[in-house]
Amino acid sequence: MIKPSIVAYKELQHAYDFFNEHLFNNELPNLLITLQRGKHTFGYFSPERFTGKSTVSELALNPDYFGERSLADTLSTLAHEMCHVWQHYAEVKKCRGGYHDRVWGHKMESIGLMPSNTGLQGGKKTGQQMTHYIMKDGLFQQIVYKLLSSGFEISWYDKYSENMTSPISKVNHDILIDWINQTPKDDINLINKLTKTVNSNSIQMVGDADLAIVSSKPILKGTGTRDKFTCPDCGQNAWAKPTAYLICGDCNKRMENIS
Missing domain, CATH: 3.30.2010 (Zincin-like)
Structure with missing residues (x-):
């Protein structure tokens, strides 16, 4: 137990x-x-x-x-x-x-x-x-x-934190790229640990040249700041700026802007 x-x-x-x-x-x-x-x-x-x-x-x-x-x-x-x-x-x-x-x-x-x-x-x-x-x-x-590559994780989080104003993230893009370059491309679990929040409010897509981190929650209609992208193979969805170049981490296929 x-x-x-x-x-x-x-x-x-x-x-x-x-x-x-x-x-x-x-x-x-x-x-x-x-x-x-x-x-x-x-x-x-x-x-x-x-x-x-x-x-x-x-x-x-x-x-x-x-x-x-x-x-x-x-x-x-x-x-x-x-x-x-x-x-x-x-x-x-x-x-x-x-x-x-x-x-x-x-x-x-x-x-x-x-x-x-x-x-x-x-x-x-x-x-x-x-x-x-x-x-x-x-x-x-x-x-x-x-530490993270050894399998470390935090198992529980406060579910009401989803509604809190998210503080500034201190992990910048260049550091994430360094981490991803050290990680085998098929180690999706470690890649996720490096970048996404514990409650899976964000997902990541990894390409050969770049890394994009986007919210997995759809942006409210009318904001005009995010478009919906979908993987043509598995149907995974993500929201990002219209000019984003997103790669599905599971299928290694470019995600299509369907907005």
Whole structure:
């Protein structure tokens, strides 16, 4: 019998241990990983939050966003919070709770995540409210690919996250192309993990030269921004801008614009 609580937390613990080994040289302590909802936050770190048999810190992830963000983005949030864990326990300069200073920022960059208050290039690198994006050719890009190619996945997400406003994705087109170029063309499961959200709100088509990621939900009529494309062989549908060149990942056939 599947025990969802054990499976869900075991998955997060596995990701924490994997990143601790490959990004932090096993320097981070064991702590309590929790799922906590909070407005406008992907996760947080709370030092020495729990006590009992011992005193341990808390690293929380917000499951509200698991269904709206790519798996790589969700895992990058875990690594982001692990940089806070590192700063708290390492012999380095500390900062006030919740603030993102240069010490934390330099550690982020060393593991392949660029601090940015906008989630885009050119954003501020320090501040109270801070996110990040994955650096092209950085260490995190390599390590998260290794984790996902090992079969890692997150089994459950909040179904109501489908109705939330989706945050900016930090995985850019060039990084996705790098990942796809490393992946056997017939490994559709891994290709999907690299790009689509956990709740399958997006699908991908892979061609020889390019990658397109589009929403699998039809755009409302009258917006004039998306056309419907269909694979002539299997009938798979996708919606994208009228000029898009889409390839069906299952049949390797160009999808036809039928709008």
